[in-house]
Amino acid sequence: MTKKKYKAAVIGSGNWGSVAAKLVASNTLNLDSFHDEVRMWVFEETLPNGEKLTDIINITNENIKYLPGIKLGHNVVADPDLEHAVEDANMLVFVTPHQFIEGICKRLVGKIKGGVEAISLIKGMEVKTEGPCMISSLINKQLGVNCCVLMGANIGDEIAMEKFSEATIGYREDKEVAQRWVQIFGTPYFRVSAVRDIEGVELCGTLKNVVAIAAGFVDGLEMGNNAKAAIMRIGLNEMKAFSKLMFPSVCDNTFLESCGIADLITTCLGGRNRKVADAFARSGGKRSFHELETELLQGQKLQGVITAGEVYEVLCQRGWQESFPLFRTVHLICIGCAPPSAIIQQS
Numbered sequence: 001m002t003k004k005k006y007k008a009a010v011i012g013s014g015n016w017g018s019v020a021a022k023l024v025a026s027n028t029l030n031l032d033s034f035h036d037e038v039r040m041w042v043f044e045e046t047l048p049n050g051e052k053l054t055d056i057i058n059i060t061n062e063n064i065k066y067l068p069g070i071k072l073g074h075n076v077v078a079d080p081d082l083e084h085a086v087e088d089a090n091m092l093v094f095v096t097p098h099q100f101i102e103g104i105c106k107r108l109v110g111k112i113k114g115g116v117e118a119i120s121l122i123k124g125m126e127v128k129t130e131g132p133c134m135i136s137s138l139i140n141k142q143l144g145v146n147c148c149v150l151m152g153a154n155i156g157d158e159i160a161m162e163k164f165s166e167a168t169i170g171y172r173e174d175k176e177v178a179q180r181w182v183q184i185f186g187t188p189y190f191r192v193s194a195v196r197d198i199e200g201v202e203l204c205g206t207l208k209n210v211v212a213i214a215a216g217f218v219d220g221l222e223m224g225n226n227a228k229a230a231i232m233r234i235g236l237n238e239m240k241a242f243s244k245l246m247f248p249s250v251c252d253n254t255f256l257e258s259c260g261i262a263d264l265i266t267t268c269l270g271g272r273n274r275k276v277a278d279a280f281a282r283s284g285g286k287r288s289f290h291e292l293e294t295e296l297l298q299g300q301k302l303q304g305v306i307t308a309g310e311v312y313e314v315l316c317q318r319g320w321q322e323s324f325p326l327f328r329t330v331h332l333i334c335i336g337c338a339p340p341s342a343i344i345q346q347s
């Protein structure tokens with residue numbers, strides 16, 4: 001019998017976190033070198049009926065708040081204790097909204113053993129005084145673990161229903177590790193490929209959320225499909241230019257992978273950033289993003305508005321504002337310094 005060398009744990013249990021746990025758990029059952037059980041760390045919440053989310057997940061095998069109606073797999077175990085959830089695991093999947101990852105890493109410092117591999121499914125970046133830091137680098141620096149990324153045209157609810165989708169894994173050097181991640185995420189309905197361009201893949205996943213906000217404004221203003229396609233084209237160009245200025249090693253081909261053009265299209269057509277920005281524009285910019293997020297997303301988090309602010313900070317730090325009119329304008333609209341219609345006039 002093959003020795004079970006690998007144990008996976010998922011850190012995060014929102015919509016995408018729950019789907020990630022389902023995907024991984026469906027594979028660990030069939031891979032001899034993996035332990036069957038997949039622990040999923042849950043940021044504990046008390047539901048309106050007084051029950052704990054973790055208990056409900058373990059009793060019903062469903063995350064009734066973030067992914068209702070979908071069985072996660074009997075080998076997924078929800079755990080509200082972060083340290084306990086990662087104990088003994090040597091393949092860590094990070095999948096939380098990006099604003100929480102720094103605090104989570106701080107709690108894990110010194111708790112991760114040698115030989116652990118990580119992957120981040122998180123879209124976003126942290127901007128510090130010394131410059132921007134991608135989430136995979138933050139995990140790598142804080143925890144001393146190698147960290148790949150997985151991004152793609154992945155609306156969680158569709159993959160949960162096992163509808164066909166593709167994704168891209170970005171890795172730095174170790175192709176063998178990347179292939180192991182391909183093995184534990186890939187299924188016949190979730191086709192995963194790996195490319196050696198970690199920064200390119202991660203920046204695609206991060207920046208497309210800003211373009212999706214712009215697409216939502218265009219929808220809310222009822223400007224039509226041609227205008228939306230124009231926003232997507234301009235947005236893709238800015239994504240590419242920004243990524244290459246930040247990291248000259250970023251490859252052109254990465255923008256043609258699932259993490260690039262495909263994710264941009266799906267997010268601009270169907271994602272949550274588009275949806276909330278649409279409502280914002282329809283209110284004439286009078287309702288706040290925070291209010292709309294609470295009303296429309298039922299606990300899910302909006303990433304694009306925060307990312308637009310982070311990108312704007314980088315543009316200011318580096319004097320690049322003039323070269324990125326779409327990114328700049330999205331942020332100015334989000335903070336109320338320009339009307340939603342500026343998205344077309346100024347981009």
Ligand SMILES: NC(=O)c1ccc[n+]([C@@H]2O[C@H](COP(=O)([O-])OP(=O)(O)OC[C@H]3O[C@@H](n4cnc5c(N)ncnc54)[C@H](O)[C@@H]3O)[C@@H](O)[C@H]2O)c1
Nearest residue numbers: 013014015016017043095096097100122123155156300301
């Ligand atoms: N949902 C998707 O379709 C999708 C697809 C691809 C990538 N992503 C990315 O995956 C990442 C995770 O998103 P998601 O959809 O799983 O989450 P989500 O927005 O559905 O849920 C929010 C999560 O944050 C948790 N949370 C709330 N406050 C917290 C705190 N203080 N500390 C830690 N956790 C807290 C909640 O319990 C919940 O699990 C994001 O970067 C997102 O961009 C999402």
